Amino acid sequence: MHWGLREFTLENGRMRWVKREHLPGGLPPVLTFRGAIDFAKTKCEVVEMPGSTSKFILRPKDGHVWSERDEHRYTGTAREFVLDATVSRISREIWIFHIREHMAWGRAQTLAAVRRCEAIVQSSFSVVECEELNGDTCSICLEEFVASDVCNERSKVFKAKCGHVFHASCVVTWLRKKHTCPLCREDVLPGVPCTGASDVEQSSAINLPL
Numbered sequence: 001m002h003w004g005l006r007e008f009t010l011e012n013g014r015m016r017w018v019k020r021e022h023l024p025g026g027l028p029p030v031l032t033f034r035g036a037i038d039f040a041k042t043k044c045e046v047v048e049m050p051g052s053t054s055k056f057i058l059r060p061k062d063g064h065v066w067s068e069r070d071e072h073r074y075t076g077t078a079r080e081f082v083l084d085a086t087v088s089r090i091s092r093e094i095w096i097f098h099i100r101e102h103m104a105w106g107r108a109q110t111l112a113a114v115r116r117c118e119a120i121v122q123s124s125f126s127v128v129e130c131e132e133l134n135g136d137t138c139s140i141c142l143e144e145f146v147a148s149d150v151c152n153e154r155s156k157v158f159k160a161k162c163g164h165v166f167h168a169s170c171v172v173t174w175l176r177k178k179h180t181c182p183l184c185r186e187d188v189l190p191g192v193p194c195t196g197a198s199d200v201e202q203s204s205a206i207n208l209p210l
């Protein structure tokens with residue numbers, strides 16, 4: 001498959017490309033202009049390009065961009081890539097199939113990281129019983145707990161060792177950035193690494209040397 005003179009490979013949820021430069025005098029070609037998209041770090045989709053039998057489009061999903069922190073000129077862009085399978089040994093359909101497979105693999109990695117984080121939270125915090133909620137507020141979003149919202153299987157209230165209480169969803173998001181209680185600054189997960197989706201969202205999904 002080609003995009004200009006680049007060659008593409010798919011590997012462990014990543015799409016990489018190189019550019020082969022042919023040197024005069026029969027010297028072996030050199031590989032330059034490397035780049036990659038990490039499907040675990042961005043929400044993207046691949047679709048056929050209407051009106052063509054060989055081209056297809058790779059782009060971030062609606063409302064997403066390739067990367068928040070990309071230092072190259074594609075910073076924060078939702079620009080799509082048009083790829084052409086004309087010179088590839090495999091057809092456009094097979095490329096699309098494999099790229100989707102790698103996207104699914106990338107998403108599964110992200111999900112696994114979030115689950116690991118949730119498991120750590122559940123082992124380090126205690127669950128607050130509904131009856132104990134007495135005008136308490138979440139230490140992160142500062143909203144008062146409403147029993148009907150927080151006392152069910154999907155949504156719980158957690159208490160840290162410092163005694164402060166949190167919505168489950170608030171604390172999972174918070175702990176991806178910090179391990180200290182926002183109110184008393186106590187380390188609520190001493191010695192525990194806990195990384196997940198927010199790192200994934202913010203870090204570079206695409207790397208395009210220019």
Ligand SMILES: [Zn+2]
Binds near residue numbers: 138142143167170
């Ligand atoms: Zn909250």
Ligand SMILES: [Zn+2]
Binds near residue numbers: 160163184186
């Ligand atoms: Zn605290």
